[in-house]
Amino acid sequence: xxxxxxxxxxxxxxxxxxxxxxxxxxxxxxxxxxxxxxxxxxxxxxxxxxxxxxxxxxxxxxxxxxxxxxxxxxxxxxxxxxxxxxxxxxxxxxxxxxxxxxxxxxxxxxxxxxxxxxxxxxxxxxxxxxxxxxxxxxxxxxxxxxxxxxxxxxxxxxxxxxxxxxxxxxxxxxxxxxxxxxxxxxxxxxxxxxxxxxxxxxxxxxxxxxxxxxxxxxxxxxxxxxxxxxxxxxxxxxxxxxxxxxxxxxxxx
Amino acid sequence: xxxxxxxxxxxxxxxxxxxxxxxxxxxxxxxxxxxxxxxxxxxxxxxxxxxxxxxxxxxxxxxxxxxxxxxxxxxxxxxxxxxxxxxxxxxxxxxxxxxxxxxxxxxxxxxxxxxxxxxxxxxxxxxxxxxxxxxxxxxxxxxxxxxxxxxxxxxxxxxxxxxxxxxxxxxxxxxxxxxxxxxxxxxxxxxxxxxxxxxxxxxxxxxxxxxxxxxxxxxxxxxxxxxxxxxxxxxxxxxxxxxxxxxxxxxxxxxxxxxxxxxxx
Numbered sequence: 001x002x003x004x005x006x007x008x009x010x011x012x013x014x015x016x017x018x019x020x021x022x023x024x025x026x027x028x029x030x031x032x033x034x035x036x037x038x039x040x041x042x043x044x045x046x047x048x049x050x051x052x053x054x055x056x057x058x059x060x061x062x063x064x065x066x067x068x069x070x071x072x073x074x075x076x077x078x079x080x081x082x083x084x085x086x087x088x089x090x091x092x093x094x095x096x097x098x099x100x101x102x103x104x105x106x107x108x109x110x111x112x113x114x115x116x117x118x119x120x121x122x123x124x125x126x127x128x129x130x131x132x133x134x135x136x137x138x139x140x141x142x143x144x145x146x147x148x149x150x151x152x153x154x155x156x157x158x159x160x161x162x163x164x165x166x167x168x169x170x171x172x173x174x175x176x177x178x179x180x181x182x183x184x185x186x187x188x189x190x191x192x193x194x195x196x197x198x199x200x201x202x203x204x205x206x207x208x209x210x211x212x213x214x215x216x217x218x219x220x221x222x223x224x225x226x227x228x229x230x231x232x233x234x235x236x237x238x239x240x241x242x243x244x245x246x247x248x249x250x251x252x253x
Numbered sequence: 254x255x256x257x258x259x260x261x262x263x264x265x266x267x268x269x270x271x272x273x274x275x276x277x278x279x280x281x282x283x284x285x286x287x288x289x290x291x292x293x294x295x296x297x298x299x300x301x302x303x304x305x306x307x308x309x310x311x312x313x314x315x316x317x318x319x320x321x322x323x324x325x326x327x328x329x330x331x332x333x334x335x336x337x338x339x340x341x342x343x344x345x346x347x348x349x350x351x352x353x354x355x356x357x358x359x360x361x362x363x364x365x366x367x368x369x370x371x372x373x374x375x376x377x378x379x380x381x382x383x384x385x386x387x388x389x390x391x392x393x394x395x396x397x398x399x400x401x402x403x404x405x406x407x408x409x410x411x412x413x414x415x416x417x418x419x420x421x422x423x424x425x426x427x428x429x430x431x432x433x434x435x436x437x438x439x440x441x442x443x444x445x446x447x448x449x450x451x452x453x454x455x456x457x458x459x460x461x462x463x464x465x466x467x468x469x470x471x472x473x474x475x476x477x478x479x480x481x482x483x484x485x486x487x488x489x490x491x492x493x494x495x496x497x498x499x500x501x502x503x504x505x506x507x508x509x510x511x512x513x514x515x516x517x518x
Contacts, residue, residue, distance in 0.1 A: 067487065069487035069488055070487050072487075073486060073487050073490070137384070137387065139387070139469065142470065142484060144484060144487050144488045145487075164471070165387035165469065165474075166468075166470055167469075167471055168469065168470060169465070169470060169483070169484065177386075180364060180368060180370065181368070181369055181370035182364065182368050182369055182370070182387070183387070
């Protein structure tokens with residue numbers, strides 16, 4: 001499904017990269033870079049990519065969004081990513097240990113969890129403990145993705161036992177099924193609630209039960225140097241990049 | 254089939270390359286699964302509790318989906334094969350649609366139809382307290398939606414091949430319509446029906462897109478083998494490779510059992 005789409009898009013990008021020099025031999029070279037980013041970064045990185053392209057007209061940014069472990073698995077399998085941004089350091093450490101990164105990863109943003117409920121909170125969910133109610137359809141992200149692991153950490157802190165009805169393969173899927181009304185509640189990133197633009201309502205989680213997360217970004221080792229990839233990473237870490245991330249609800253690190 | 258076979262050298266030289274490329278394209282990925290499978294730990298990988306849970310669930314769901322497909326699909330196939338009515342071609346197109354529709358679109362369609370806020374689902378939820386998403390029934394429904402067309406198409410072809418003279422003879426001898434269907438039509442069409450059921454089961458067993466979209470992913474309830482492969486690939490690739498090998502073996506077994514039904518040999 002979406003895995004196929006991601007792989008296909010990776011192939012399409014590779015083809016585009018291979019064919020680009022043929023198509024525009026007489027024009028100044030446009031450098032295409034491929035950015036792999038966590039699902040929770042979809043909206044903010046799309047905006048970052050656009051802003052970067054207007055600041056660096058010679059660069060074209062293609063992006064692929066997926067759960068962080070999927071990104072890691074794809075890069076391990078040789079996907080031609082230039083930049084990778086994951087939702088946790090566990091995923092990034094895996095890439096670093098495998099010797100697939102160029103330089104050290106840098107933390108660029110922070111996030112926190114929120115309970116997502118149907119628009120207007122018809123079930124009156126107030127706190128994590130409410131998610132144990134048997135009349136609620138609660139879904140979580142799978143434990144294989146960072147959002148799922150963080151959600152369990154928050155539930156553990158709150159001392160709440162939840163029986164999820166589904167373990168979705170990435171955090172956006174949790175948001176979408178709540179927005180569609182198929183599930184009553186789930187634990188997602190606060191930024192996901194904001195990005196959903198009113199399709200779901202967020203219920204804040206108090207600090208002592210919340211989990212504060214860090215997003216690292218790094219360059220992927222490639223055969224040929226890619227200056228635009230380095231520029232993109234610098235752009236994300238720049239004041240302008242941080243302002244864009246903040247506008248999507250991410251905190252500074 | 255008419256038209257005899259020629260020796261291999263009759264293939265024009267220019268067609269050798271694409272032919273070989275096609276065979277390679279289709280064959281190499283399957284060989285890769287076999288060579289990359291974790292053979293030394295296979296027995297262990299395939300008997301972990303998570304794998305056994307997914308295996309059991311997959312068998313239950315695919316058998317149920319095939320049963321539903323047979324119960325609902327056989328009468329439909331007979332209707333398509335034997336009764337002339339307005340809208341028959343439209344109905345057949347409707348039956349075939351899930352075969353060409355991307356399964357994930359099928360999943361979205363099922364959500365919009367049978368989800369809690371769906372066309373029919375809202376009604377099921379309100380009056381019968383039935384919620385299909387995230388349930389085993391939902392997984393069966395998703396598999397049935399995608400797999401039933403395979404049964405209906407095979408069965409329709411099977412019913413068409415039955416000699417109507419034999420049915421008429423039985424009727425002349427006093428058999429009622431139901432009896433003719435059960436004692437003459439059904440046995441004569443049986444090989445085609447069995448082939449259709451096998452294809453339907455294999456398709457149900459392999460269902461991924463509609464299932465994860467409509468039924469979600471919960472071990473023991475809706476996480477069937479293909480979903481387990483997909484999730485495992487990210488964290489425990491060896492398990493994913495081992496499960497892929499199992500599904501490949503099942504697919505080959507189904508094809509071998511159907512070899513009598515291959516178009517030509």
